[in-house]
Amino acid sequence: MAKIITVDEAAEKIQDGMSVMIGGFMGCGNPHSVIDALVRRNAKDLTIICNDGGWPGFGVAKLITNRQVKKLIATHIGLNKEVGQKMSAGELEVQLIPQGTFAERIRCGGNGMGGFLTPTGLGTIVAEGKQVVNVNGKDYLLELPLRADAALIIGYKVDRSGNIWYRGTTRTFNVVMATAADLVIVEAENIVEVGEIEPENVVTQSIFIDYIADPSRGWRIL
Amino acid sequence: MDNVRSCIAARVAQELKDGDVVNLGIGLPTQVVNYLPEGIKIIIHSENGIVGAGTKPAPGMESRYYVDAGGQPASITPGGAYVDSATSFGIIRGGHVDATILGALEVDEEGNLANWIIPGKMVNGMGGAMDLVVGAKKVIIAMEHTSKGAPKILKKCRLPLTAVKVVDLIITEMAVIKVTDKGLELIEHNPKYTVEKIQAATEAKLIISPELKPTAA
Numbered sequence: 001m002a003k004i005i006t007v008d009e010a011a012e013k014i015q016d017g018m019s020v021m022i023g024g025f026m027g028c029g030n031p032h033s034v035i036d037a038l039v040r041r042n043a044k045d046l047t048i049i050c051n052d053g054g055w056p057g058f059g060v061a062k063l064i065t066n067r068q069v070k071k072l073i074a075t076h077i078g079l080n081k082e083v084g085q086k087m088s089a090g091e092l093e094v095q096l097i098p099q100g101t102f103a104e105r106i107r108c109g110g111n112g113m114g115g116f117l118t119p120t121g122l123g124t125i126v127a128e129g130k131q132v133v134n135v136n137g138k139d140y141l142l143e144l145p146l147r148a149d150a151a152l153i154i155g156y157k158v159d160r161s162g163n164i165w166y167r168g169t170t171r172t173f174n175v176v177m178a179t180a181a182d183l184v185i186v187e188a189e190n191i192v193e194v195g196e197i198e199p200e201n202v203v204t205q206s207i208f209i210d211y212i213a214d215p216s217r218g219w220r221i222l
Numbered sequence: 223m224d225n226v227r228s229c230i231a232a233r234v235a236q237e238l239k240d241g242d243v244v245n246l247g248i249g250l251p252t253q254v255v256n257y258l259p260e261g262i263k264i265i266i267h268s269e270n271g272i273v274g275a276g277t278k279p280a281p282g283m284e285s286r287y288y289v290d291a292g293g294q295p296a297s298i299t300p301g302g303a304y305v306d307s308a309t310s311f312g313i314i315r316g317g318h319v320d321a322t323i324l325g326a327l328e329v330d331e332e333g334n335l336a337n338w339i340i341p342g343k344m345v346n347g348m349g350g351a352m353d354l355v356v357g358a359k360k361v362i363i364a365m366e367h368t369s370k371g372a373p374k375i376l377k378k379c380r381l382p383l384t385a386v387k388v389v390d391l392i393i394t395e396m397a398v399i400k401v402t403d404k405g406l407e408l409i410e411h412n413p414k415y416t417v418e419k420i421q422a423a424t425e426a427k428l429i430i431s432p433e434l435k436p437t438a439a
Contacts, residue, residue, distance in 0.1 A: 025270040025307070026293030028286060051307075052347075055293070078346030079293065087345070096345075099269065100311030100353030107308045118315065120353045123386035156287070168287035168304060169271045169296065175306035203306075 002162030002186075002209040010185045010213035011037035014150055017070075019047040021106070021181055023153040023174030026052050026079060027059040029166070031154040031187035033215035035059065038152075039066050047071040049106075049148055051099065051173055053083035064092065073146075075099040098126060101143050103176055108145035110179025115144045151181035155204070158188035159195070162209030163202040171203065178208040185211045226366060226395040229412075232257040233393050233437055234323055234364045238264050245269060245314070245354055247324030248292040250364050254323060266299075267319055269310050269350040274302025291350065314350070314357040322358035324351060325365045326389075328379045331426040333389040333401040335363065336381035348384060355388040367394035373425040375399070375406065396420050398437060405429050410437045 011034060014020060024030035030050075039062050048069050053076075054061035061080050063069050071093040077083040086092035097105070098120045108116055117140035121127050131142040153174040155164035164186060166174065178184055186209050231253035238244060238258065245267045246252050255277065258264065266275040268290045275290060276297035284295035298304070305313070313319060328336040335355055338348040355361045368374055375392060392399040397420050398410035408428045411420055413436045421428050 025291075026289065028270070028289040028293065074347060076347035076349035078344075078349075084345055094345075096347045098348050098352035099307070099350040100315055100357075103307040103311050119356050120315065120385075122356075124352065124383045126348075126352065166304075166306075168285065169268075169289050170287055171271050171304060171306040173307045176308050 002206060002212045004160070004191065004212045004214050004217075006217045007033045007037040007187065007213045007215050008040065010034050010152075010187070010211060011041040011043070013183060013185065013211070014038055014041065014043045014046070016043050017045045018043070018150055019049060019148040021148040021151040021173070021177040022048060022050040022060055023151070023172060023177050024051065024059065024170070025172040027055055029154055029170030029172045029174055030054070030059040031152045031213070032059065034152050034185065034187045034213050035062055039063060039068070042066065042068065044068055045070045047073065047148075049073045049146065051075050051102065053077040053080040055079050056082060067091070071095065073097065075102050101126075103173060105143055105146035106173065106176040106180045109147035110176060113145060115142055117141065118143055146180065148181040150183040150185065151177040152185050152187070153178055154187045154189065156189045157192050157197055158186055158190070158212055159192050159197050159206070160212075161194050162186065162206035162212060163194075163197050164204035164209070165197045165201055166203055175204055178204045184209050185213055187213045187215060189215075228253065229395050230364050230366070230393055233398065234362060235259065237360075237362060237391065238262060238321060241265070242320040243267050243273075243318060245319050245322040245358065247322070247351070249325055251323040251325065252292075254364070267310075267313060268296065269314065269354070271305050271307060271310050272296060272298060272302060273305060273313065274299045276302070311350070311353050314353050317357060317359060319354070319358040321360040321362060322354040323362045323364050324354065326363045326374065328374055328376055328381050329363050329389055329392055330376045330379045331401075331405045333387045334379045335361075335384045335389050336379045337384050339382050341382065351384050355385045360390050361388050363389055363392045365392075365394060367396040367420075368423050373423060376425045396423060399428065402429070407431050408434060410435055412437050
């Protein structure tokens with residue numbers, strides 16, 4: 001059974017130097033209240049694994065601006081110029097991964113798979129240093145699983161046991177990240193009673209969730 | 223049509239068939255839906271997690287829970303569905319997307335594409351582009367023919383590639399060019415431009431189709 005905590009208690013579980021997955025896509029489906037709490041906590045030298053670098057002042061961008069990120073593993077950074085600037089200045093290491101490969105590597109990380117074969121990236125710099133495997137006459141790149149110390153995700157409806165229902169386009173990477181980290185914290189936009197999300201509509205199952213961060217509790221505004 | 227970008231989007235729309243699952247890149251490609259021929263309905267796939275995306279929401283109807291692959295407000299059509307990212311890219315790599323329409327920095331005569339990085343100048347990241355061009359059944363590049371006069375349709379791409387031998391069709395304000403095993407075949411030209419003028423704006427040697435025709439305005 002997941003434990004309900006405040007967003008600041010959630011942030012305190014993130015230690016300096018940890019690798020942290022953050023769900024969402026360009027700000028939609030990011031756990032914004034937990035990100036804000038992580039900025040307040042000021043944990044440093046983080047490796048952030050997130051689709052993108054956010055928009056200036058929004059989402060993961062806040063952690064980057066606050067110099068908490070040592071390395072960003074992402075698929076797209078074009079909407080936040082600060083990422084490129086910090087990368088050029090040598091203040092931030094950025095690793096770019098094709099988005100489908102990013103999702104599938106995390107899926108493998110959470111699903112006990114040793115990797116997967118994809119045609120994406122063949123013949124490009126993405127293929128550098130990677131094994132090419134031929135299956136039935138077709139080449140594929142071997143891509144390896146990706147896991148993290150912690151995953152910070154968000155759910156629109158989270159029941160008290162940790163089952164999650166997502167609204168609209170907020171599912172994104174939250175679904176796979178919930179399976180691929182040692183510590184999984186879901187920010188709950190709404191906490192509901194067990195049974196309120198019909199079993200057929202549970203998208204992420206409670207067994208993956210360690211903590212439910214409730215933004216309505218103990219919210220401290222800086 | 224006076225606007226160059228509208229003219230390109232309108233021509234791209236002619237390539238789509240009723241019921242096609244289509245992924246539209248950021249920018250010019252999103253305009254394609256405004257020019258679909260009468261009776262043609264497409265299913266728009268948005269890689270962040272929509273199968274059956276709708277039109278841009280009316281002012282005041284935007285919601286932070288519904289965005290497209292550019293992070294902009296989105297809507298969904300009746301019968302549409304939301305999916306997570308792993309499923310969305312399974313749809314892409316699995317060949318369930320009929321056409322992807324996107325821009326390019328460079329395309330070459332082998333159908334190679336470069337559109338995600340200019341080393342030392344611009345690093346956007348590839349986002350979903352590498353998966354889309356490898357997985358979609360048809361890859362249509364919709365772009366202005368040159369970059370302020372400098373050719374973008376080259377003998378060989380010079381920028382780091384997005385993917386190798388993936389482009390099927392290039393649609394610009396000047397021409398429609400098909401990528402074939404023999405090279406780039408000019409199949410349509412905008413009557414405002416002569417074949418000579420189009421060739422002059424193109425680094426790769428164009429094969430002139432025996433059935434070359436003017437693009438319908």
